[in-house]
Structures are given as structure tokens and as C-alpha cells.
Amino acid sequence: MEAFLDFFFGEFLVTGQPLIYGAMVSIALGSITVIAVLTYFKAWGWLWREYITSVDHKKIGIMYIIAAIVMFVRGGIDAMMMRIQTSLPGMTFLDSQHYNEIFTTHGTIMIIFMAMPFLIGLMNFAVPLQIGARDVAFPFFNNLSFWSFAFGLALFNISFIIGGSPDAGWTNYAPMAGAELNPGPAINYYLLGLQLSGIGTLGTGINFIVTILKMRAPGITMMRLPIFTWSTLITALIIVFAFPILTVALALMTLDRIFGAKLFTLAGEGMPMMWANLFWLWGHPEVYIVILPAFGIFSEVISTFARKQLFGYKAMVYAMVIIALLSFLVWVHHFFTMGAGGGVNSFFSITTMLIAVPTGVKIFNWLGTMYRGRITFETPMLWALAFIPNFVIGGVTGVMLAMAAADYQYHNTYFLVAHFHYVLIAGTVFGCFSGLIFWYPKMFGHKLNEKLGKIFFWLFMIGFNVCFLPMYFLGFAGMPRRTYTIEPEWMPLSLTATAGAFMMAAGFAVFVYSIYYSFRYAERETQGDSWGVGRTLDWATATPIPFYNFATLPEFDSKDAYVGMKDKGETTYDKSKVEEIHMPSNSGLPFFMMLALFIASFGLVWEWFWMAIPGLIMFFIVMGIRSFDYNEGFHVSTKEIHEIEQAARGEDSK
Amino acid sequence: MSSHSESRFPIKHLIGYIASIVLTGAAAWIALGTELPMGWIVAGIMALAIIQAGIQLFMFMHITETDSGGIQLGNMIYAFGIAGIIVLGSIWVMSFGYHDHGTDGGGSETEEHGGDH
Ligand code: HEM
Ligand SMILES: [Cu+2]
Numbered sequence: 001m002e003a004f005l006d007f008f009f010g011e012f013l014v015t016g017q018p019l020i021y022g023a024m025v026s027i028a029l030g031s032i033t034v035i036a037v038l039t040y041f042k043a044w045g046w047l048w049r050e051y052i053t054s055v056d057h058k059k060i061g062i063m064y065i066i067a068a069i070v071m072f073v074r075g076g077i078d079a080m081m082m083r084i085q086t087s088l089p090g091m092t093f094l095d096s097q098h099y100n101e102i103f104t105t106h107g108t109i110m111i112i113f114m115a116m117p118f119l120i121g122l123m124n125f126a127v128p129l130q131i132g133a134r135d136v137a138f139p140f141f142n143n144l145s146f147w148s149f150a151f152g153l154a155l156f157n158i159s160f161i162i163g164g165s166p167d168a169g170w171t172n173y174a175p176m177a178g179a180e181l182n183p184g185p186a187i188n189y190y191l192l193g194l195q196l197s198g199i200g201t202l203g204t205g206i207n208f209i210v211t212i213l214k215m216r217a218p219g220i221t222m223m224r225l226p227i228f229t230w231s232t233l234i235t236a237l238i239i240v241f242a243f244p245i246l247t248v249a250l251a252l253m254t255l256d257r258i259f260g261a262k263l264f265t266l267a268g269e270g271m272p273m274m275w276a277n278l279f280w281l282w283g284h285p286e287v288y289i290v291i292l293p294a295f296g297i298f299s300e301v302i303s304t305f306a307r308k309q310l311f312g313y314k315a316m317v318y319a320m321v322i323i324a325l326l327s328f329l330v331w332v333h334h335f336f337t338m339g340a341g342g343g344v345n346s347f348f349s350i351t352t353m354l355i356a357v358p359t360g361v362k363i364f365n366w367l368g369t370m371y372r373g374r375i376t377f378e379t380p381m382l383w384a385l386a387f388i389p390n391f392v393i394g395g396v397t398g399v400m401l402a403m404a405a406a407d408y409q410y411h412n413t414y415f416l417v418a419h420f421h422y423v424l425i426a427g428t429v430f431g432c433f434s435g436l437i438f439w440y441p442k443m444f445g446h447k448l449n450e451k452l453g454k455i456f457f458w459l460f461m462i463g464f465n466v467c468f469l470p471m472y473f474l475g476f477a478g479m480p481r482r483t484y485t486i487e488p489e490w491m492p493l494s495l496t497a498t499a500g501a502f503m504m505a506a507g508f509a510v511f512v513y514s515i516y517y518s519f520r521y522a523e524r525e526t527q528g529d530s531w532g533v534g535r536t537l538d539w540a541t542a543t544p545i546p547f548y549n550f551a552t553l554p555e556f557d558s559k560d561a562y563v564g565m566k567d568k569g570e571t572t573y574d575k576s577k578v579e580e581i582h583m584p585s586n587s588g589l590p591f592f593m594m595l596a597l598f599i600a601s602f603g604l605v606w607e608w609f610w611m612a613i614p615g616l617i618m619f620f621i622v623m624g625i626r627s628f629d630y631n632e633g634f635h636v637s638t639k640e641i642h643e644i645e646q647a648a649r650g651e652d653s654k
Numbered sequence: 655m656s657s658h659s660e661s662r663f664p665i666k667h668l669i670g671y672i673a674s675i676v677l678t679g680a681a682a683w684i685a686l687g688t689e690l691p692m693g694w695i696v697a698g699i700m701a702l703a704i705i706q707a708g709i710q711l712f713m714f715m716h717i718t719e720t721d722s723g724g725i726q727l728g729n730m731i732y733a734f735g736i737a738g739i740i741v742l743g744s745i746w747v748m749s750f751g752y753h754d755h756g757t758d759g760g761g762s763e764t765e766e767h768g769g770d771h
Contacts, residue, residue, distance in 0.1 A: 098713055271748065341750050
């Protein structure tokens, strides 16, 4: 008993940190509140039926986005703590170990559990609508992908109260992350959390490739696809080719840490830098996975609010295809300083600079789209407009980093930190905000308040520049990345950065408030084309979108499908053409499958095989049950379709 | 799923299955049961592996039977390209001498593992 208590309080629970006790208390209170609210409103059954087991791509998309926003808050709190610690010399807010854990979880969460799921959520929501499909190609698998992501997220996040967080950076370099230098469960959380959620990402990639290739409505040819759908297709392709590399790398390091292999170790024949090599073989394509969909969103938003067809559609598509190819040819720029030699470094310098070319082409496409457009400045458009100059700053400093010789100076300084936040925030995060606000009325039946949205935009955008612009100069002044104390001479700029971070936090708080405010007071949407200027099929549906999306579809003969429909007076509800619709049934199996893998992974994290093996067996049992599941879905009667459409469109719609 | 509607005897599958077993056995024999030099062994099992992959694609994965052959072909070429980049690229990038145990490494131009193993 005593031994157990020693283990429980000594190793299992993380103890001795006031901040962590605070976090534990707030997590406990938060969970109690959620459980109480759900029980009070008798909402458990509703949650299970309508969301957890749902195979509806719209609901799955919304669940992804909610998870991503929660993770943005968690990663954001990490960021604020880092900025507080580095605001003044001699701060003792965080000790060095705690600081290491926080930049590691911040980076990992922001990339894997915030940026990617946010974009995947928007893809899930919008892509089937844009191509006139009733769902994705494999709806059951889509739900399974979500739960694999969600349980991976849970596994990664519990590390900070149970067992301790990983602390070797989001890049998790060997030998620092190996068993010799880093014993205990922390790094295992990283390995298995990412492994588990990676299954879902790969699944999403496959699902969207098939959906886009096979499920397009008649007349929507490849060269008429909305550009966001194109960007999703290219992203899915990169996912399918890049994620297996991560899977293998994670598995190899798991072998090292849990089963005593010596692949990345210093001892034996291990090659620690092979980890860096494999990590970035996946890692660079990964950054395109989180930027291309954002490009797609900006293209949609800009052409919508400029009321013009996208300028240079074909160039846009080819640029993305070329970026997808090149993204596999640049990975060494992340470790030029390894010293692979002049030949290797020159090659990767040049390929890296080449990527700037198609990206530049896209910038001119956006500018060309706006040229002579009748632009209005709704909030999604504001984010898209702010993206262009801010992203260019990130891109130009990226080209500076691409020069191998110069990189020996910039490497691992705040210059780099500034660069990647300029591309990740001004690109990915602005894109997520833009897309969320853009499609929000289709998701929830009301817009977000425009005025609060503008306050949010200005606070966040200015705060972002105040926070990250000084970091370029801190880098020049020699401030290394991942350092937990600062020298006095860095104080003025570093303190400025912290002030900027607080502005961003304030902006985000306004956003969260606007969700509540708009839920209470915003006008409800009565028609499908929320902004009045929609161009693609997603805007042709009624609001709220019927669960089967489209009752009927016309033949399409041009790009910007909905523009053509509006001209011809067509809708997605042609009374005379309505037929029964076949839809897939919900299923609780994916939840249990991934719960089983979660248990198995948690067991592996602690090297408890008595737990890991039964978890794995449970997983196979649920898979077995699935293979005897002959549910063929259900049919929606024409009567029901008429009722739903008429309720959504007003009685006398034709 | 229902595209396997041909109810005939699955002769293709049977041939594929037997061929795979034979090829796998041959590879094991070359590697374990012969005294050939290392280079020959590697070349031999690589050649068998490529034949094996072809059998999988034609006998089991129906690559000739779909109407989207172009997509399949493009996809496979792309996949081989990426696989090549990963393998050859990694070898090129990582043979910079650091793992030459015993010297201080770090940028010297020697080949990996300096030849003694
Ligand atoms: C919201 C405001 C944000 C602030 C104030 C912020 C702040 C920081 C700071 C100060 C560091 C460097 C810590 C150090 O090296 O000592 C950092 C690292 C990092 N951030 Fe952020 N960040 C923010 C948002 C984001 C977002 C949105 C992403 C990704 C989508 C992101 C991804 C990363 C990554 C990958 C690292 C590297 C972690 C590592 O060194 O392992 N950050 N962030
Ligand atoms: Cu890169």
C-alpha cells in the first residue's frame, strides 16, 4: 500500500508545482461543471446521438473546430506563461524544466492539436458542400478519424498532471528524447499521443482524396472545383505521403524507449541525427499541410468579397501542385547546421528558395482578384487582407533563413521564432479565423457579431505584430530560442513582445465573448446565402443545412456553381425532382475502438503491459464486431424531404 | 466491395498467392541458404521484391480493372518518386561522417562507418 501511495504521489501525479495544482483544481472544477450542466439538461443522450456517434461531416467538422479552439486556449496559456517568464531578466515564474515542458507542449499542441484539426474541421464542413455531395466517401471512417484524433489529444494533454509533460521540444530530438537522457513516461506521451492522432489524420487524408475524386456532383469537373476544395485535395495528398514517415519515426523511437532498441541512441550503432532527418521529412510537408488549406480559404473569401471570379484559377492549381512536390525536397533546411557538407546544404538551399516562386504567384493571384473588384470589408475579408502583408514578411524572412550560410547565424535564435510565427499565425491562424467567421452562419444559423469581430481583429492583428516583430531583432541580438532567462540588454524588446502577447490574448477574449453574445442576440439566418455574395455550392443550401445537404442538384456547366444557379434561378430544392435519399447510420463503434487504443497507449506510456495488451485485444474485438455490422443506412422519404426543405426555405418556395 | 461479382473460380488470386509464396521462399533462400557475395544477395532480393510488388498490384489490387487507371498510375509513380526521395535522400544527407564512431566526426568527408563494418 505504501509503495503504491509513493508511486501515486511521487511519480504518477505531478506534484510540487503551484501552477500545476492550480491547473488540477481548474480542470476538476471544469469537468464537474460540464458534467453537471449535461446532467441537469439531460443532455447526455443528445450528445451521444447527435454528436459523438454522428457520421455527418458537418457535425464532425464542428467537433474538430471546437476541440481546436479549446487547444488554442491551452496552447495560448502556455504561450503567455513563456512570455511572462522571458519578459524581464531574472524572472522566477517558471524554472528551467517547467519552461522546457511548456515550449514543448505549446509547439506540439499548436501544430498537431490546434492548426491541423481546425483546418480539417473546416474541410469537413465545407468540402462536401462545395462539391455537391451528401457526405464524405467513408462517413464511418470519418467519425473514427475524429475519435482517433480526440483520444490522441486527450493522451497528450493528461501528461501534465499524470506523469509529467514531454520536454524535448516539439521536434523531440534524439538523443535528448531517448531513454538514457529522458527516462520516465513524459516522452512516451509525445510518441503515443501523436501516433494515435496520426491514424486519424491519415484517415482524413484518404477520405478526402476519395471524396473529391469520386463524389462530385454531375458537371463539377476537376477544373471547376472551388479552390478550397482543390487545396484540400492537395493537402490530403501530402498527408497520405508524409504521415507514414512520422508513423515510422515515432514507432522506431518507441522501440528505442520501451523495447530497448538502439536506433537513435548514442550508445551502440544508433544515429541520433536520423531522428531529425525523419522528423523533418515529415515536418516540412506538415507545414504545407497547415498552410495550403488556409490559402484555399483566403482564395474563397477574397473572391467572394471582391465579387469576382478568382484571377488565375489554373495558375493557382498548378502552383499548389508544384508546392506539394517541392515540399518533399527541402527538409534539410531545418538542420543545415548539422554540417552535412557544402553539396547537401547548397542543394536544399536552392530547393527551398524555389518554393518561394509558386507562393509568390499565388500572392499575385490574390492581388489580381481584388483588382477592380467591388470589395467590401466584412470580418472574414479583413483577416484575408491582413494575411497578405503579414505573410509576406514571414515568407521573406523564410528566404533569408533558406540561405544555408546565413542560417548558421539565425539558426535557433528568436529570428526563427519570429519567422515561423509570422507564417503560422498570419497564414494558418488568420485563415482559420477567416474561414470560421465565413462559414459560421452556415454552421450555427447566425453570424458572429461584426462589431466585436472587428475589435477582435484589430487587437489580435496589431498585438501579433507588436509581439513578433521585435523577435526578429532579438534574434539579431543573439537571443537563443528555448531559453528561459534573458540578458538585461534584451529586456526592452522582450517586454514589448510580452505586451503584444497580452493584446492578442485580449483580442481572443473578445472573440470568445462574441460567440456568447452572438448566440444570445444575433439575428437568425433566414436564407442560405448568408453574405449575399456566395459563389460556391455551399451557399446554395438552405440554412440550417438539411442533414442530407442537397435535396436535388441541377447540372452544372461552369465554375462558381452557385453564381450560375443564381443567374438561372435554380435552387437545391426542385420539387419535381425530389427522390428518396439514402443516408448512412450513426455508429458508436469508432468511439469504442479508439477508447480501446487509448487504453492500450496509456498502458504503453507507463510500460504497463498488463494494461496495453488487453487494450489492444479490446480494439480487435471491436473491429470484429464492426465486421459483422450489416447496417446499410436508411432512406429519407420524399415527404420528409419536402417538409424539411419547406420549413427551411419558407412555405411557397418552388 | 460488390465489384467482385465474378463468381468464377478465383484463378488469378490462386496464381498470385502461389507465386507470392514461391518468391518469398526464393528470397529467404538467397539470403540464408547461399554463399553469394553481399552485393549479389541485395540485388537478387530487390529484384524479387519488385516482381512481388507487381504481382500484388495486378493479381490482387485490380489496377487494370478500374476506370480511373490514369489516377492510379500517376499515384504510383508519385509514390515511387517520394519513396526514392526518402531513401536515397536520407542516405545522401546522413553520410557525412558523423556516425563514423571512433573519430570525432562532425563534418569530415569520410564515408559512413569507415568501411570496417
Ligand atoms: C498566440 C500567440 C502565440 C504566442 C505569444 C507564442 C509564443 C511562442 C514563444 C515565445 C515561443 C518560443 C519559446 C522559446 O523558444 O523559448 C513559441 C514557440 C513555438 N510556437 Fe508559438 N506562440 C503563439 C502561437 C503559436 C501558434 C498559433 C503556433 C502554431 C500554429 C505556434 C507554434 C509554435 C512552435 C512550433 C514553437 C516551437 C516550440 C519548440 O521550440 O519546440 N505558436 N511560441
Ligand atoms: Cu521546412
